[in-house]
Amino acid sequence: MTGLVLKLGPRERVLINGAVVENGDRRSRLSIVTPDAKILRLRDAIHPEEANTPVRSVCYAAQLVLSGDCSPQEARQQLLRRIEELSQVLRDPDSRAHLTHATEALLANDHYRCLKSLRALLPREDRLLAHRSS
Numbered sequence: 739m740t741g742l743v744l745k746l747g748p749r750e751r752v753l754i755n756g757a758v759v760e761n762g763d764r765r766s767r768l769s770i771v772t773p774d775a776k777i778l779r780l781r782d783a784i785h786p787e788e789a790n791t792p793v794r795s796v797c798y799a800a801q802l803v804l805s806g807d808c809s810p811q812e813a814r815q816q817l818l819r820r821i822e823e824l825s826q827v828l829r830d831p832d833s834r835a836h837l838t839h840a841t842e843a844l845l846a847n848d849h850y851r852c853l854k855s856l857r858a859l860l861p862r863e864d865r866l867l868a869h870r871s872s
Contacts, residue, residue, distance in 0.1 A: 746766050754776070755806065778805050783805075791867065794863070821856075
């Protein structure tokens with residue numbers, strides 16, 4: 739994760755290599771220079787019971803790598819398969835671009851960028867599911 743910059747709000751928490759770190763009373767900016775550091779913003783974390791849709795589920799799987807709960811090698815094939823499954827359903831150009839970026843990031847072992855690309859699909863999934871239920 740070389741070159742990652744975290745901008746943290748007051749009292750915001752982040753998981754760094756298994757340790758929860760809480761920011762102070764002011765906004766701050768941290769530059770992460772250690773390659774392959776495991777970093778997850780806790781405000782963005784998906785809890786297991788929230789991983790109840792296809793996109794949330796694949797985001798959760800990517801998140802497990804960032805939290806250190808799953809090794810990148812264990813997750814790789816599963817994530818590639820699930821991204822492929824999403825590409826069968828989400829066929830619009832914008833979704834395809836996000837899925838392509840997620841795949842490229844995963845193949846480059848950049849799990850943070852992979853998760854970021856997948857999370858961009860959450861609003862679209864929410865709209866599709868809301869439309870379907872109405």
